[in-house]
Amino acid sequence: MNLSLALRRARRSWRQLAVLLIAISLVTAFFALPPLYVRAMVQAGIRFTLDSAPPERLTLELINPQPFAPADWTFITSQLGDLVSSLTRISRSAAAFGGFTYLYGEPTTELTPRSEFTFHAYAFSDLEARLHVVEGRLPRRLSPPDSPERQALTEEERIDKGIGMYSTSDVEAVIGVEAARQSGYGVGTRFAIGEFAANRVVVHIVGIVEAADPNDLVWQGNRRALEGELIEVGLTDRQYQLAFIVTEGAYSDWVAKATQRVRSGENNSYVWLIRLNGAAVTADTLGTLRERLKFVVDKLTADYRGLLSANPLLRELDRYADQVARTEPPIILLAGAVLLLMLYHLVATVSLYLETQAEEWAALSSRGASVWQLVRLQTLTMLLLCAIGAITGAPLALLLLQVLWRISPLGAATSEAPIAGIPANAYLLSALAALAALVMLSLPAFPAARRSLAQFKQLVARPPQRPLWRRYALDIILITIGLGFIARLLFFVEGDLGQTLNLLINDPPALIQQIVDGATRTGGLADPFNLLGAGLLLSGIALLWLRIFPALIRLIGLFSRRSNGLTAPLSVWTVERDPSHYAQLVLLLIGTLALGTAALGLGNTREIGAWAAARAATGGAIRVTLDGQQPPDLATWRALPEVRGAESVLRVESARQAGTVSYTLLGVPLRSFTRTFSEIARPIAPLQGQDIALQRTFNRQTGRPVETLIAPAIVSERLAREVGAAQRTDRQPLRVGDAANIQILLPNNTRWTVNFRVMGILREFPSLGATEQFLILDQGHLGRLIFAEPATALVVRPVPNEVWLDAPQGAPSEALKAQIAAQAGYQGAFYAWDRYTDLLREPLPAAVAGMLYAGFWVSLLLSLLDFGFYLAVTARRRALGFAVLRALGWNANNIWRLLALEQATLIVPALAVGIGLGALLAYVILPFLTLFGGVALSLPLSGVIGVVAALLIGFSALIGAAAWWLRRLEINRVLRLGEE
Known part of the structure; x- marks a missing residue:
């Protein structure tokens, strides 16, 4: 039995396999969702942080004792790309330096009197944009020292060209208004700078300026360029240090050498203020830009000895990258726990599919086909479906994220669109889910392949035997192990299990607070045993319910038999005859409801707790x-x-x-x-x-x-x-x-x-x-x-x-903010709403609630697929019985009531159990979110009603479709179907 036979079989059963393919794709999409969801929450935080960040947090500052090479800017832009917005170059003296008294026509020597001030020199690459001229004009670059205009052979030429001791202006400069006031200098003033006579430079003031924008980031660390500096000398004396501003060319031509305080040392700093574009940083580009930004700084630090850097954006990116690293593992672990439920959905669906193929398989087995041949046939068919599911899982997860962004807790935290890219680990998780699905879809083929034609006919007449888990008391085992892990968690809280159990019974909020405080000891969601204990306990309780389910059905049957009508006894008898078969559907329904209830409980408690925490941090609203x-x-x-x-x-x-x-x-x-x-x-x-x-x-x-x-x-x-x-x-x-x-x-x-x-x-x-x-x-x-x-x-x-x-609770209006600011004595205001939205953007609690919410909707779709498949299979299997009832005088309403009562027998008890298990799941996970403190679990009644309503509407629609199909059956048509 090769691939061609599997393909022919797939073409013949394309409808059933299409349903299986949809189910597999939903499972792989869900397991590929955690990296996308976490990055979407991080994206919300990044956008809020960077959009509201002051300019200094979006600036890369590089301070170099040596001039940067032109190739450095090319290297930076090639590495950072769209992250780079603009560059401001600043050249400045590292420390104050001296000068000489300006004496025209007299040579400057070491004996020449010193100037009355020491100096700070500055140059800006964009001084036209940074400075506003109050008096005079901006400086221009004059000819450099090695220019032919600076060469002279005779005294007359030196006088005529104004060089050497006859210089009236080697450099043009401007000074700030405050510097002019402190020094008494004005337009036209000349002074000489330089620690050594050989480095003397004549500076000519051509303008008085002020900052074009006093709040500009450039002036935050360079205010001295406009004001100079008044320093204390000794106990009582003060000395003013004059600052002046020249062009970049003039600084490199003349001033850089004049600032030297020792003959072999440098006294200059070359500052690059690189403004960064926060819009270029997204969850998709976070990792790449973080590595490139770090690489740029590391390389320049290695190239230039003594280079200093201030990189606030890198710290923000590191923080968000750390959030991703800390949040993804527990969320993937949680998704893995939910994946087990979804794999059980697939097992239930493929079991129904194999039931439709049972006669064919029994015939093949009776004619000599081996078990391995039949299993290989099933595996090849499922391999094709799982391969498609692995490929489509990640893109479908991105589509699912877009939907969740509008209806889940993700949308409450941000108005921004979610991420557009797909990380590589999403494809890996999709492939892992597909591999797990392949294994689970192939396992039911073993018992089906062992049945002969005689066994098949016996199974048609008799219900299957007790399931394996019931024979080996798997429910009791799971509950025991789960309680052991829970006891382990509670022991780590206080070191005294008895005291912790006392808190659990008498003061649950206090226990939650202690688990939060002891998150390091208990491990939180990062400790797989904490989540494993909750999962095993809930799974064991669900299986225990399935053990009780047949007895409950028999109890209901005792009351239904007292009815004079046929509908109620017949519907209960159908379920009572084969409770194990129906128990699978009940288990899936319980799991789906538990996920929905847990998601709603955690989401609602998260909002209540976040608002309470925000008020506590602020002091009222x-x-x-x-x-x-x-x-x-x-x-x-x-x-x-x-x-x-x-x-x-x-x-x-x-x-x-x-x-x-x-x-x-x-x-x-x-x-x-x-x-x-x-x-x-x-x-x-x-x-x-x-x-x-x-x-x-x-x-x-x-x-x-x-x-x-x-x-x-x-x-x-x-x-x-x-x-x-x-x-x-x-x-x-x-x-x-x-x-x-x-x-x-x-x-x-x-x-x-x-x-x-x-x-x-x-x-x-x-x-x-x-x-x-x-x-x-x-x-x-x-x-x-x-x-x-x-x-x-x-x-x-x-x-x-x-x-x-x-x-x-809610965002304060602009009118309220304006009226508060207008009150007498107002100095500032702190709003709890700002802190509240900050807490909602915490990735871990939001992703936990969101993944459970996504798990509910995916599990609901899988439940509807299972239920639809089940109705299609059982409708054909029971077609003769319904046709006979129609021939005996039953109308369509009786068939509808029969099906409705059968499903109500399954659904109604499962509703209470599913909601209860969901509340228990939320209660177990709640302490690990480290956000709510002592806030107790709160289930929103309207949300729970909505979940139940969504489930009932879906099931009712499927039951209605089955009843519509069955009402059209006639006994002669059913007999013809049976002959075919």
């Missing part, structure tokens, strides 16, 4: 910083559009100084604050009803009593740890009830002692992270602490300097 001059009018703030509530906050931060500890004091109005921000009520509850304590002590040195205010406060974990180690005798962290104090450095370089009593300990608080040392106090208590020290009250104003706004 919007946090506005004020100058603290006047108390904010909360009535005005609350009247703003979209604002549901507003509260004032007093924030006091210690001055930043090297070697000192930074503290933050946050004063909140307790009563109104908890009403506006209900999520904060529980953390600050220990402060409710507490008052400042007054402690009196006697100072023996002054002979007077001392009163100390001790304020109740909630402290951060880090502050409790650091202060406890410094002030407790046992060096343990502070505990609730402990009294302590901190020293806050004030802007006037004095220290303010704050005494407090610990009422609670928090890991973090809205707008304050876990790495900060902070105290949360009642706003009135904080004001009393400030007024208690007169010196402190002069420096720290006890006036609220922040307003926290509560607003509904």
Whole structure:
């Protein structure tokens, strides 16, 4: 049996094989999807980051102590291509250099008096675009030293040409307005530069200039070119260093040599500011541009000793490349787990296909065909289909990505189009999925090839025996192993399995938070055993349901037999007669529903958790910083559009100084604050009803009593740890009830002692992270602490300097932003929506939810293909029975009801089991996303209803098509079909 026979067989059964080809292509497309999906999420992050990046983050700066060669620019553009946008060349002196008093007609020697200033020289390749002339004109390049115009044989020629000691202008230059003011120089001023007499150059000022665009990136590191520099000399003296600007040609002709401070050394820096085109960076070009950018910098560093580079874009590309590297493996692992379900879909479909070929195979087997010949025939046929599926898998995955971009969590994170290219590993994954499909599609051929014609006729009359998994209790084994892996995970959380199980039962959100905190120990999704444990447990529960399914059907049959009608008993009897056959469809249905429910649960929880995390990082929906001059009018703030509530906050931060500890004091109005921000009520509850304590002590040195205010406060974990180690005798962290104090450095370089009593300990608080040392106090208590020290009250104003706004989830309107910016004392605003969209672009959580979402839709399509194939096969097999029922007087509605009841017997119980397993799957995966913290799983009711509705609509359409075909059957026509 060779390839030609397989092709003839394929032509004869092209309809069934077309269905199989569609199923195989869907499977290979799904497994090729992870690299595409991850890159699409990274693309969203790249576009947002680079489109909103300031110019300095899209600039490659190269600082070279030697002049660059012209070939270097050709090399850079050839390597970076469209990434290069423009180039600005800057030549400048590395350090200030001296000069001489300008004396016309007198030779310059080492004894010539020095100039009153030292100098900084600059040259810009595009100075016409960078400078605006205030007075005079821009400089021009004069003849270089080796020009014939600079040669003279007699004194008269030197005077006539103005060279040597008779020079009036070797170089034309301009200076900035501030430099002109500081130096007193103006248009027409001449001065001589050069550390050595032999290098003297006469500079002629021809213009006064200012920056054409003061905010231009060029001036961020070269402001001295326009302003010069005032430096301190000794303890009291100051010296001004004058800066001037010349043309590039003049710098290389004259100035570069004059800047030398030692006879054999260089004192020049040649800067290339290469502006990069962020639009050229996409997820498709990320890897290539990253390598080329790194190669360019490495090669130039090797060619030029001492070259320095600033490459912010490369750091961004490294970060996103690292995201791809960290996200792809767990997503591929997750896709592999879902792939097992899809391969089972293929097994169910090919089993139905082999059932249609069973009579032919039995005849071939009875006539002497060996098992291996029949298996090879099946393998060759499936090999053709899998080869096509391997080729079409990656392009079909790209098409699937385009659809998911519009309907899945991917679209919520970005309005940009997904990637257009296909990475090489997508083709590899497609080929691996096709290989796995080939194996799974060939295995059912072995039992089919062993059947003789007599066995085939027995199978037609009798249902098949118990499946292999049931005989060997595979469901119990999988559940046991899965629980073992889950126990392993829970043990790593605390090192105490009993304590972890207690958290699992009594406080699941706390357990989720601990798993998140211990992601390094537990391994997250990167540890295959974590995902394997969840997969085995869920698979075992699904198989256990299949073990229970026949008993459930028999129980339903007991009630249906009491019915006087024929439809219900007959439909249940059909399923009860062969429960194992129907159990395959139930298992696939359960898996499909589980994927859909898990995707919806993770997506919804991700959005809720991201918004909660964004509010926690910001401080309400919007946090506005004020100058603290006047108390904010909360009535005005609350009247703003979209604002549901507003509260004032007093924030006091210690001055930043090297070697000192930074503290933050946050004063909140307790009563109104908890009403506006209900999520904060529980953390600050220990402060409710507490008052400042007054402690009196006697100072023996002054002979007077001392009163100390001790304020109740909630402290951060880090502050409790650091202060406890410094002030407790046992060096343990502070505990609730402990009294302590901190020293806050004030802007006037004095220290303010704050005494407090610990009422609670928090890991973090809205707008304050876990790495900060902070105290949360009642706003009135904080004001009393400030007024208690007169010196402190002069420096720290006890006036609220922040307003926290509560607003509904969503992007704030431009009108709201404008009104906030127009409020009195406004200094800045932080929006939770910005942080929220940032979190939604995190590749790992988005890709997990998205891949499960994609797995649901692909699995649903496979389920419909399986179900359609099953209805087509069983309709022909049961055609005679339905025709007899029609001949006995049954109408089309009875046939429809019979089929509907049969499928309802399968679907209705599977709905509850599938949704439950999906919720369990989402709950197991949720802690590994490291985004939600303590947010518990949330299933969207409308989404679950939509998933169930989509499934029911698809199945109903197929049942309707089968009923329409069966209603047209007549008994004489069925008998003729049987004879054929």
